[in-house]
Amino acid sequence: MSTVAVVTGGATGIGRATCLQLARRGVQQIHVGYSRSAAAAEELCRELEALGAQGHPLQIEVSDRDAVQRAAAQVVEASGGVDVLVNSAGTTQKIDFTDLDALTPQVWEEILGVNLLGAFWVCQAFAASLKERGGAIVNVTSISGTRVVGSSIPYTVSKAGLAQLTRALAVSLAPEVRVNAVAPGTVISGWHERLIGAEAARSNFDAEADLVPLGRLAGAEEIGEAIATLALDLPFVTGQEVIVDGGKSLRY
Numbered sequence: 001m002s003t004v005a006v007v008t009g010g011a012t013g014i015g016r017a018t019c020l021q022l023a024r025r026g027v028q029q030i031h032v033g034y035s036r037s038a039a040a041a042e043e044l045c046r047e048l049e050a051l052g053a054q055g056h057p058l059q060i061e062v063s064d065r066d067a068v069q070r071a072a073a074q075v076v077e078a079s080g081g082v083d084v085l086v087n088s089a090g091t092t093q094k095i096d097f098t099d100l101d102a103l104t105p106q107v108w109e110e111i112l113g114v115n116l117l118g119a120f121w122v123c124q125a126f127a128a129s130l131k132e133r134g135g136a137i138v139n140v141t142s143i144s145g146t147r148v149v150g151s152s153i154p155y156t157v158s159k160a161g162l163a164q165l166t167r168a169l170a171v172s173l174a175p176e177v178r179v180n181a182v183a184p185g186t187v188i189s190g191w192h193e194r195l196i197g198a199e200a201a202r203s204n205f206d207a208e209a210d211l212v213p214l215g216r217l218a219g220a221e222e223i224g225e226a227i228a229t230l231a232l233d234l235p236f237v238t239g240q241e242v243i244v245d246g247g248k249s250l251r252y
Helices: 013-024 038-050 065-079 105-133 153-172 190-196 198-209 220-232
Strands: 004-008 029-034 054-059 084-087 136-140 178-184 241-244
Touching: 004 013, 004 065, 004 105, 013 029, 013 038, 013 084, 013 220, 029 038, 029 065, 038 054, 054 065, 065 105, 084 105, 084 220, 105 136, 105 153, 136 153, 136 220, 153 178, 153 241, 178 220, 220 241
Parallel strands: 004 029, 004 084, 029 054, 084 136, 136 178, 178 241
Antiparallel strands: none
16 A cells, blocks of 8 residues: 655645655655645656655645545545645745734734644544544644744744644544644745745845854755654654754744
């Protein structure tokens, strides 16, 4: 029986790096979830095939419960079930913490809808298959969920909520399914460039590296490695949030 993974937000950034790590560790089928990055998902699937895995682009809007249910049914029908689920899809907006008036219902609904509720809809949709196959879930949280830092208040709240959801699902889906989370610090990727611009992102990267005890920021591949390790290699670990930030959060 093939090992099957689903990675939401899988076409870019941390999700992309996770798909590559899973392929290198022998996962045979990887469904690359995306909402808008179709070309990137298809390109990644070709890379996965070069590593010996079957890559399947999977359009999935995680904030839409009905769409998630349809996508899950499609995956289970095509691959027979799911062994690994990674919730890497995420969104945010850059809003100063003092600007409470900017936090409209639409902002809250968008960020919570993807980062928190979306992750739950995906877990809910794949729960039966994961339980049947003794699978694992890894959610991508953030150190901003443990400190008052990050791009906006709704983002930090969404990641704190996702950490608690991880713990709750670890109990709800036990003993068949392990549920853990990886909390990155700042990661060198296109996420920050899209959020604040390339020049500002590079300046922030240089400044933040000085705050990290290990002397640098992580690349997406290092976060993907941690996710793959939790998903595949630690069979007696569940309900944990592993911080992967080079020690940066120790100095907040």
